[in-house]
Amino acid sequence: MNQKPVRVRFAPSPTGHLHVGGARTALFNWLYARNRGGKFILRIEDTDQARSTLESEEMVKHDLKWLGMDWDEGPETGGDFGPYRQSERMDFYKKHAEQLLAEGKAYRCFCTDAELTAKREQAEAENRSPHYDGTCLRLSEAKIQEKLAAGVPFTIRFKVPEKAYTLYDVIRGKVHWEPGTLGDFIILRSDKMPVYNFCVVIDDHLMEISHVVRAEEHLPNTLRQLMLYEAFGWKPPKFAHASLILGQDRSKLSKRHGATSVGQFKEEGYLPEAMVNYLALLGWNEGKDREEYTVPELIKAFSLKRINNSPSVFDLDKLKWLNGIHLRKLTGEQLAEAAEPFLIRAFPFLKSRVENRDVWVLSVLKMIQNKVVLLSEIENWLQFLFHYDLKENEEMRVFFSEEAHLTAGRLLAERILSVKNLTPENFWEAAMSIKEDGFKGKALFHPLRALLSGSLSGPELDAMVPVLLSGTEIPELVSIPERCRSFIEVFGK
RNA sequence: GGGGCAUUCGUCUAGGGGUUAGGACGCCGGCCUCUCACGCCGGAAACAGGGGUUCAAUUCCCCUAUGCCCUACCA
Numbered sequence: 001m002n003q004k005p006v007r008v009r010f011a012p013s014p015t016g017h018l019h020v021g022g023a024r025t026a027l028f029n030w031l032y033a034r035n036r037g038g039k040f041i042l043r044i045e046d047t048d049q050a051r052s053t054l055e056s057e058e059m060v061k062h063d064l065k066w067l068g069m070d071w072d073e074g075p076e077t078g079g080d081f082g083p084y085r086q087s088e089r090m091d092f093y094k095k096h097a098e099q100l101l102a103e104g105k106a107y108r109c110f111c112t113d114a115e116l117t118a119k120r121e122q123a124e125a126e127n128r129s130p131h132y133d134g135t136c137l138r139l140s141e142a143k144i145q146e147k148l149a150a151g152v153p154f155t156i157r158f159k160v161p162e163k164a165y166t167l168y169d170v171i172r173g174k175v176h177w178e179p180g181t182l183g184d185f186i187i188l189r190s191d192k193m194p195v196y197n198f199c200v201v202i203d204d205h206l207m208e209i210s211h212v213v214r215a216e217e218h219l220p221n222t223l224r225q226l227m228l229y230e231a232f233g234w235k236p237p238k239f240a241h242a243s244l245i246l247g248q249d250r251s252k253l254s255k256r257h258g259a260t261s262v263g264q265f266k267e268e269g270y271l272p273e274a275m276v277n278y279l280a281l282l283g284w285n286e287g288k289d290r291e292e293y294t295v296p297e298l299i300k301a302f303s304l305k306r307i308n309n310s311p312s313v314f315d316l317d318k319l320k321w322l323n324g325i326h327l328r329k330l331t332g333e334q335l336a337e338a339a340e341p342f343l344i345r346a347f348p349f350l351k352s353r354v355e356n357r358d359v360w361v362l363s364v365l366k367m368i369q370n371k372v373v374l375l376s377e378i379e380n381w382l383q384f385l386f387h388y389d390l391k392e393n394e395e396m397r398v399f400f401s402e403e404a405h406l407t408a409g410r411l412l413a414e415r416i417l418s419v420k421n422l423t424p425e426n427f428w429e430a431a432m433s434i435k436e437d438g439f440k441g442k443a444l445f446h447p448l449r450a451l452l453s454g455s456l457s458g459p460e461l462d463a464m465v466p467v468l469l470s471g472t473e474i475p476e477l478v479s480i481p482e483r484c485r486s487f488i489e490v491f492g493k
Numbered sequence: 494g495g496g497g498c499a500u501u502c503g504u505c506u507a508g509g510g511g512u513u514a515g516g517a518c519g520c521c522g523g524c525c526u527c528u529c530a531c532g533c534c535g536g537a538a539a540c541a542g543g544g545g546u547u548c549a550a551u552u553c554c555c556c557u558a559u560g561c562c563c564u565a566c567c568a
Contacts, residue, residue, distance in 0.1 A: 445527030
């Protein structure tokens with residue numbers, strides 16, 4: 001069988017940031033294109049002039065790139081089927097609307113907004129379907145010419161055929177509609193701007209889109225589109241409707257559910273590879289007990305048929321878990337790159353060291369790599385390196401109020417201070433010497449940890465000591481001797 | 494109101510006429526351990542309800558319930 005080349009598209013309306021729902025739709029399309037060696041096309045659906053902005057388009061593109069998706073055709077990128085912004089394709093829509101008008105498959109409607117609203121409300125009050133009543137379909141040619149001459153604004157309505165339609169959706173199987181489920185709908189607004197359900201058909205056909213992969217909210221719209229394809233005598237693409245992403249309350253995910261834009265997740269320190277992994281798993285699975293995927297692994301494993309058809313709740317806990325998984329897999333260099341903006345924001349004085357991938361910075365990151373879940377947590381984990389204030393520290397006050405802890409702390413501070421040039425070797429020698437005073441195990445290590453970091457929890461001492469000792473050329477770093485002196489000052493006698 | 498889609502642990506899901514209904518997140522317990530994590534081991538936890546069909550339904554069909562989406566001169 002001669003397979004048509006796979007051409008899929010992501011068609012966002014540029015009215016804000018890229019939403020996780022949109023990101024997942026884009027991802028499914030992109031993964032499919034890459035899996036099948038097809039083309040991924042970015043098309044901007046900006047026919048809603050009131051809400052669309054170029055800034056939004058840029059944000060969407062930026063977020064797509066951050067997630068690692070690239071497109072083969074699109075605005076700026078170009079391609080053989082452009083332009084790729086609907087606002088630049090008006091001639092196509094106008095021409096095709098006129099064609100339908102000429103063929104008697106559409107008609108002018110002179111009804112005003114107010115009239116339509118009144119009709120709809122009355123229909124609803126009488127428990128009838130609020131479909132357009134066809135008033136203007138019955139207008140005589142003379143009447144039409146009269147209104148045209150008088151300059152009465154009009155829309156163009158599609159005359160819906162009285163027949164049943166069946167869609168064979170790749171994901172949901174057979175979807176059937178009986179005649180009469182739809183009223184004549186508008187394809188061209190009175191300001192001559194086309195409407196979504198119309199442009200999407202024209203564009204998908206002209207751009208030779210092979211598969212329309214989108215969210216379930218468009219499933220009912222597909223009926224209109226099927227009618228339009230038929231009216232033009234075009235073969236429709238294959239459709240695949242993935243179900244919606246829901247919030248914790250099981251309604252469609254939106255801003256009121258908290259962070260929902262891709263940009264917010266980036267800000268909070270999520271990794272793009274974790275986002276992609278999580279999003280792919282939300283509504284798709286390979287049919288294996290497997291959760292962890294890299295992007296190439298996803299491309300290899302992906303198929304439309306294994307997208308499932310029931311809605312899924314966005315689970316932040318699982319996303320976080322995956323973020324930790326991907327974070328721990330990073331090499332030192334990769335971790336430094338991902339952490340860079342977070343590190344610089346928290347500790348501006350480290351800027352050049354971070355940018356130059358300084359060995360000390362790398363060792364600091366290595367020290368906390370398996371403790372961090374979100375990059376934004378790095379700040380808290382490293383705070384202790386540059387701050388050491390026992391006076392204000394309730395936790396330390398309580399800890400050292402215990403006699404044994406206090407004694408150990410004092411001894412440790414004194415022994416460590418007595419060493420001239422501290423190295424990891426003589427540091428440990430000095431610290432361990434208090435074993436002779438009867439301290440060992442927890443009784444030794446807890447006071448030591450408290451003395452060194454000013455906290456009862458943190459990185460392993462084995463990792464912390466070399467970091468504290470090797471960073472001495474950084475003025476902001478509180479050195480071990482300074483820590484010991486402060487300790488004696490506060491808890492000394 | 495009409496139409497469409499959906500319903501397996503709290504959540505993401507596997508499975509699909511005969512299974513101890515599997516995995517993952519989260520939760521609980523344990524191990525490791527100087528702490529917190531990581532890692533490892535173990536535990537509690539699900540087929541919405543009712544009718545059919547069948548020797549046998551969680552799985553197929555119908556109904557009900559529930560949820561979501563669409564029903565715009567939004568996309």
